Amino acid sequence: MMPEQEIVTKEKQQVQGTESTRPGRYYVPDVDICEYPDKLMLWADMPGVSEKNVEVMLKDSTLTLTGTVSPETYNNLSPVYTEYNVGNYFRQFALNEDIDESRIQARMRNGVLEVELPKREHAKPRKIEVRTA
Secondary structure: OOOOOOOOOOOOEEOOOOOOOOOOOEEEOOEEEEEOOOEEEEEEEOOOOOHHHEEEEEEOOEEEEEEOOOHHHHOOOOOOOOOOOOOEEEEEEEOOOOEOHHHOEEEEEOOEEEEEEEEOHHHOOOOOOOOOO
């Protein structure tokens, strides 16, 4: 039996460190990662980002997620109540050598980026048959 995990909410964080050459604020998107026998699945919350404005880049075993919000969408709005600031999103992850980089897939749906990271064949669990002597 697995112990129950505590679910914790947190404040939206602005990216620290490296400055961007593009104008606007960049935030760290909230991410969930699940491991399955044959792959890792990653979901990143990027409200306000369309599939045309999201970039998934893999270079030197570093997975970079960037989402750009079109500011025109928010022009002339007078919010009555708001819980998140409008801004772009940026997050990076170091991938290990067990990911099959050629089969990575990404989809954007309803402000959530889903990235499928298939494992290489040698990294998948293998059941070993136990025989009698």
